[in-house]
Amino acid sequence: MGTACGAHAVHDGYTDVLYVMLPLWQSELGLGYAAVGALRGLYSGAMALFQIPAGSLGDRFGAGLMLAIGTVMAAAAFPLAALGHGFLPLAAALVVGGIGASVQHPIASAVVARAYHGVRSRTALGTYNFAGDIGKMLLPAGTALLLTLLPWRTAMWALFAIGILAAIAILVATPAGHGRPAAKTLARPGTAAPVKGGFRLLLAIGIIDTGTRSGFLTFLPFLLAAKGAELPTIGLALTLIFAGGAAGKLVCAWLGARLGVLRTVLLTEGLTAIGILALLPLELEAGLALLPLIGVALNGTSSVLYGTVPELVPESRRTRAFGIFYTGTIGAGALSPIFYGLLGDWTGVTHAMLAVAAMVLATLPLAVLLNRAMRRHIAAE
Known part of the structure; x- marks a missing residue:
């Protein structure tokens, strides 16, 4: 539960850091509002499209490994953006970040749902959901403060470092193969059967x-x-x-x-x-x-x-x-x-x-x- 909540906080925080960065990128690159919207859409679109493949990979290789890889990819968007110059390199960096961010939601949600059954799973998933909002409040605010002290390209490496530390923590806290669904599971109280429609x-x-x-x-x-x-x-x-x-x-x-x-x-x-x-x-x-x-x-x-x-x-x-x-x-x-x-x-x-x-x-x-x-x-x- 703690690992899932921590991953959610970091990934959602990264996603909302973009709201802080987009005005800076708009000013530096001379972008119009349509181009700014396209950058945000590329990140969200990549995140949406890779939800299902990410979930399948989590089932195959384990939640911990895939969450760690996704966290590194989401974090890598920021130094890639700092190294590039121009709209296309920035767009490519955000696509990488969106693919990395796609990993967290399906895998971490499923981990929480497996750990808590019946009505308790709804409360547990609400807590997991709340953790994402903590990241949304802390990381963008921290980034805005950091940008008053450092050039934005330097600040991006600090965000990358947070992601690396988070990925290491996920690997340490999650046993190998953890999060894979059992091939066959016995019926137990609170285990859902399909509800038609x-x-x-x-x-x-x-x-x-x-x-x-x-x-x-x-x-x-x-x-x-x-x-x-x-x-x-x-x-x-x-x-x-x-x-x-x-x-x-x-x-x-x-x-x-x-x-x-x-x-x-x-x-x-x-x-x-x-x-x-x-x-x-x-x-x-x-x-x-x-x-x-x-x-x-x-x-x-x-x-x-x-x-x-x-x-x-x-x-x-x-x-x-x-x-x-x-x-x-x-x-x-x-x-x-x-x-x-x-x-x-x-x-x-x-x-x-x-x-x-x-x-x-x-x-x-x-x-x-x-x-x-x-x-x-x-x-x-």
């Missing part, structure tokens, strides 16, 4: 949830700027919503274990839609006060969804199931800002936000269908 419904909910979250976060700075916020205030707003999101992942994992998937998804997605709609007419100060609560609901659903995967698929198929799940959700997070961006160009930021809130509500009937599928499965056992 359940995983597809869960994946659909996850895709919509991640896509709307990404769309909201993309347009939030523009909405706040329209309310009169300057850059420091926008930075504070993002900190508030990410802090609320980190708390939401823990709180909603706990709620999911006690209330079940349906009630928790109805609660979190309903509050997300209400929060977005309430934010639109509010003045800036009141809107800032609301953001932590929106963050709790906005990010909390993901813990419930990740934690439900082990309940829908048998242990021998979980690594692949997590790979498919993360492929869909990460891909949605990469593509949805393009869709909402086109809508925003056409109708304005406010209408794009209204579309985000409306799309959130599409998860509610899917959650009802998922609950019915799980109830029918339980009744048939």
Whole structure:
């Protein structure tokens, strides 16, 4: 559990360090916003595409080895970016980093799911999910501070050193072959049997949830700027919503274990839609006060969804199931800002936000269908 959480913190921290670096790369290379978006998309796209192959390699060679290799590759993106000059070398470095980052989600999630069974797996996966947010808060902030002391190319080597140390720690803490699913496993309490159609419904909910979250976060700075916020205030707003999101992942994992998937998804997605709609007419100060609560609901659903995967698929198929799940959700997070961006160009930021809130509500009937599928499965056992 500790190894999985540590890997999640490092990998998610690396992913969000890009938000710190992109303005510097834009300025140094004279890039337009489309090129900046392409760089971010290459990283996310590589991470999404290699989820399933990474999970298969983890099953074959063991979780520890593959997590260590992935961590080194994710870390290597930064010195490769520092050594290169121009858009293409930078793009290639980010593809390498995205491939490395793809390893962590399916493998570490499956390791946690194998270690904890039944309802406990949902809470454990929520804790694992929360660890990623710790990395998102610490590594970007630490990198921003480091950039005030060192040239950015030098600072990239410090990030690489963190990855090397993390990879060594993973290898030391994880026995050889650990994380491979057993070829044959006896039925035991809490071991999931397939729920017909359940995983597809869960994946659909996850895709919509991640896509709307990404769309909201993309347009939030523009909405706040329209309310009169300057850059420091926008930075504070993002900190508030990410802090609320980190708390939401823990709180909603706990709620999911006690209330079940349906009630928790109805609660979190309903509050997300209400929060977005309430934010639109509010003045800036009141809107800032609301953001932590929106963050709790906005990010909390993901813990419930990740934690439900082990309940829908048998242990021998979980690594692949997590790979498919993360492929869909990460891909949605990469593509949805393009869709909402086109809508925003056409109708304005406010209408794009209204579309985000409306799309959130599409998860509610899917959650009802998922609950019915799980109830029918339980009744048939």
